[in-house]
Amino acid sequence: MLRSQIDPTEATTLAPFRAALFARPYKDGGASGDRVALHVEGARALFLVADAAGHGERGEAFWDRHQAIVMGAWQELLESAGTLPDLRGLGATLNAALHEAGDHLCLSVGVLEANGVLRFANFGYGTHVLPVTTEGSWWREDPAELFGLKLGWLPSPAWNKNPRAFVGHELSDTKSLVSLSDAFLGDDHRDPIATLESLPRLSGACAGLAPAAAVEEARRLPHDDDDATVLALVLDRE
Numbered sequence: 001m002l003r004s005q006i007d008p009t010e011a012t013t014l015a016p017f018r019a020a021l022f023a024r025p026y027k028d029g030g031a032s033g034d035r036v037a038l039h040v041e042g043a044r045a046l047f048l049v050a051d052a053a054g055h056g057e058r059g060e061a062f063w064d065r066h067q068a069i070v071m072g073a074w075q076e077l078l079e080s081a082g083t084l085p086d087l088r089g090l091g092a093t094l095n096a097a098l099h100e101a102g103d104h105l106c107l108s109v110g111v112l113e114a115n116g117v118l119r120f121a122n123f124g125y126g127t128h129v130l131p132v133t134t135e136g137s138w139w140r141e142d143p144a145e146l147f148g149l150k151l152g153w154l155p156s157p158a159w160n161k162n163p164r165a166f167v168g169h170e171l172s173d174t175k176s177l178v179s180l181s182d183a184f185l186g187d188d189h190r191d192p193i194a195t196l197e198s199l200p201r202l203s204g205a206c207a208g209l210a211p212a213a214a215v216e217e218a219r220r221l222p223h224d225d226d227d228a229t230v231l232a233l234v235l236d237r238e
Contacts, residue, residue: 014040016114016236020211022219023229026056033059034181034227035070039078043114046082047231048074051106051126051181055227062103069097070105082111084168087121091151091166095123095159098152105151108179112233118174121166124150125192126182130203134173137203143196176214176234178206183226184218210234 012019017040025032033052038045050070052062063070073090080086087109098105108127110120120129125147131138140146148167149159159165184202185195202221206214214232 012038012040014045016043017045017112018211018234018236019045020215020232021230022215024223024227026059026227029056031057031060032227033062034183034229035063036229036231037074038231038233041078044082045112045233046078046110047112047177047179047233048107048109049127049179049181049229049231050108051124051227051229053104059227062105065101066098066103066105070094077109082113082119084119084121084170087111087119087168088166091121091123091148092156092159095151095154095165096156099155099159101152103152106181107151110177110179112174112177112235114235114237116173116175116235116237118171118177119168120177121148121168122146123148123166124153125195126150128180128182128185128199130178130180130199130206131171131174132176132203132207133171134175137200137207138171139200139203143192174235175237176207176209176211176232178203178214178218178230178232180218180230181226181228183223183228184221184230206232 033055035050037048052059073093106124106126108122108129112118149165206217211232218230
């Protein structure tokens with residue numbers, strides 16, 4: 001289920017995964033452009049953090065129009081093997097529908113398996129995934145290696161041909177991750193360099209923390225001027 005408001009104390013333990021979530025609408029209002037979903041089934045956890053264009057009422061209006069199509073794509077992912085082609089298929093489906101409607105969506109989505117394999121994709125600059133492996137925080141200096149295009153930006157023929165449309169990653173030996181919307185990262189539109197510099201710092205600060213502590217680490221950053229969502233997911237491996 002896609003949700004826009006979550007009790008900040010909400011924590012989930014479904015072995016071998018532990019998770020904590022926080023989601024708060026803009027200025028504590030009742031409307032939000034953010035959505036979060038987490039689904040644990042046996043040996044894998046699937047997650048999604050979405051940030052629609054606009055916040056508050058404008059963001060909520062996006063979901064009034066497109067909740068069904070996003071939920072349908074999410075359900076198809078739950079029923080799939082969770083491979084990178086499956087993540088790309090989700091992106092292609094949503095991009096086609098959103099471009100036709102003239103709407104845009106930033107989206108982080110992925111699958112963490114009990115063996116430590118993580119597959120994820122980030123569409124657009126308004127959501128982020130910060131993984132931690134046994135070797136430490138994972139990061140790429142070149143933004144082109146981190147983010148795909150915002151969904152709805154290109155018509156399907158151009159999207160399917162553009163190597164930047166889908167940027168997927170597969171990591172092994174993953175220990176934890178934080179996925180969040182950009183409310184915690186300052187003015188990323190006017191100062192993207194500062195945003196990119198803040199992401200590895202936050203990832204490093206969250207490394208090794210329990211899920212609730214990682215969520216609180218993100219919440220220490222200013223986030224009152226936008227819808228704010230953060231999900232922390234930890235894998236307990238014997």
